[in-house]
Amino acid sequence: MTRKQNIAYVRQSTSKQSSLSFQREAIQREAARVGWKIDMVLEDIASGGTMNREGLKNLLDLVATNQVERIIVYRLNRLGRRVQDLLSIGQACEEKDVKIISLMEPMLTTTTSLGKLNYEMISSLAELERALIQENQTLSYQQNFSKGYPLSATTPFGYRYEHRTLHVQKWEAELVVEVFQRYMRGEGYKRISSQMQGKIPSSTPANIRNMLCNETYTGFLVSKRFGRVKGNFESIISTDDFQQVQQIRQGKQQATALFRYPFLxxxxxxxxxxxxxxxxxxxxxxxxxxxxxxxxKAENSHKEACRGISISAKIAEIAVVKALQEWLSKKVVPKYLKDAAEGKSIDADLQKKTDRAQLLRAFSTNQIDAATLQKKLLALQSQGDTIKERGQSRLQPADKPLFFTWVAQAWSLDTIQSPVFTKLLQHAISSVVVSPNKITLKMEMLDGSVIHIKGKGAKLDVTKSS
Known part of the structure; x- marks a missing residue:
């Protein structure tokens, strides 16, 4: 029979600490004193607040396969700092008759009722200790932040972190000033990105935007947790220039909103x-x-991270609407007419349902245009046929009239759809998969059927399957 092993487990929270060697030596001394042979030492450099640790996972795997006789730790909180985690580890060890030995808690045991109570108390103290450490860290961060010290050594381009504060790098700061000046002269993110290529690391439109939004350049620190304070470092951009840039950005966003294509x-x-x-x-x-x-992603990385693709929204969306019209005429309208004829109640009286179904049939056979259908459907709806909103992902029978109205609006692709109609479409379509030479559009419809749109280039042929 294979001898079970004595496993030592050591842990420290961060790489800045240096307690692993101390824990190993203490465990080896105790093992030599009592005559144990340490067969394996597992270690982690990670927080005790999580079970996602490589060394701990290996340890529990060995326990589960019945290869461990005892686990030796310096303190119980090395195994974890959450009561729930420590109880879970203790239960796993108890099931396999594995002893947990803690050098600093010699009375620790899980084999007796008193020992289990002691184990739970020590686990609770470990979690309390972790909570106190976090509170002290938060208080320390807040005090340092209020004095103008950065919370992280990660610095924006133009600064270097030294001696707990930020120091301006002259040549980098000149490039930051150039970016702000270019934007104030009317250049956009993309043009600035191309002009600064090779000068600023990772000069992408997204990074240029982040640079223009970073208030650190004005000498202020901003934190979601602690607010906004004056930093103890030199500014690169004046507050007036920064505010001017933000006003330009806001103006562009408002102007863009007026000329935005209604992407379906x-x-x-x-x-x-x-x-x-x-x-x-x-x-x-x-x-x-x-x-x-x-x-x-392709554009921001100048096609280094991805080859990229560009698709005309109108071409794809026209194909979608054609597929919806075909689906309406072949599957939904006949069923809707049948329901109306049989007197099945949805959310309106029989006369309104019949009138609506007749309008849809006329539209599906091109007897009336989209504008006429939209006008008449809205007129029917205004007579009192209200539709209750639903928070479900699949459209309900009572939502059909509103969905039909959306199809009528979307048919021309010239009208900006309301948020309600856009939401309905988002629910109706499952996903879209594109390849360089064809478009495959998968839509899950009201009745669970699937529509596939396939084509090459700008010409799309619609095929349908259930």
Whole structure:
């Protein structure tokens, strides 16, 4: 029979500490005194507030496979600092008849009722100690922050962290000033990014934006927990220039909102190369607004991290609406007419349901246009046929009239849809998968059927399957 092992476990919270060697030596001395052979030493450099530690996982695996006779630690809080975690470890060891030996808590045992009570008390003290440490750290951070000291050694471009504060790096600071001046002259994130390529590390549009929003450059520290204070370091940008930049940014955001394409597939299309959700971009040409879905990761990394892709929003969305019209005419309208004929109650009287179904049939057969359908459906709805909002992911039967109205609005793609209609579409569509030479759109509809849209280039052919 294989002899069970004596396992020593040591832990320290951060790499800045140096208590691992002390714990090992103390355990080895005690093992030599009582005549134990330490077969293995497992260690972790991680917080005791989590069970996600490599050394602890290996230890528990050995316990589970019945390979351990005893676990030796310097203190019980080396195994963990949460009562729930320590009780879980204690139960696992008790089930496999594994003894936990703590050098600083010699009365510790889980084999008797009194020993279990003692174990729980020590576990509670370990958690209390951790809570006190966190409170003291928070108080220390708050005191240092109020004095203008940064909370982290991570510094923005233009500064270097030395002796607990930030020091301006002259040549980097000059580039920061240039970025702010360029933006105040009217240049955008993308142009500034290209002009500063090679001068500023990771010069992406996103990083340029973050730089322009970073109030640290004005000599102030901002923290969500502790507020805003004057730092004990030199500023690079004046407060007036920083405020001017923020006003320009806000003005651009407001202007952009007026000329924004109503993207129907927002956060639904994934890049075929990197898998990230495609971002949305609107462009105005004359009196028309064009929308595109593009890979922001490729653009921000200058196509180093991803090859990228760009898709015309109008092309994809027209195909979606055509597929919805086909689905309406072949599956939903006939069922809706049948329900109306059989007198099944949804949320309106029989006459209104019949009138609505007839309008939808006329629309699906191109007897009336989208504008007429929209007008008549809204007129029916205003007569008292209200629709209760639902917080479910799948549309309910009572939501069908509102969904039909959305289809009528979306048909031309010239009308900006209301948030309600956009929400309905987000619920209706499951996901969109794109490849460089085709578009495959997967939509989960009201009845659970699936629509696939496939095509090449700008020409999309719609095929349907259930």
């Amino acid at each position: 597939l927002r956060r639904k299309i994934a890049c075929p190369f990197c898998g990230t959700a495609l971002a949305c971009r609107s462009r105005k040409s004359g009196q028309k607004i064009y929308g595109y879905y593009y890979c922001a």
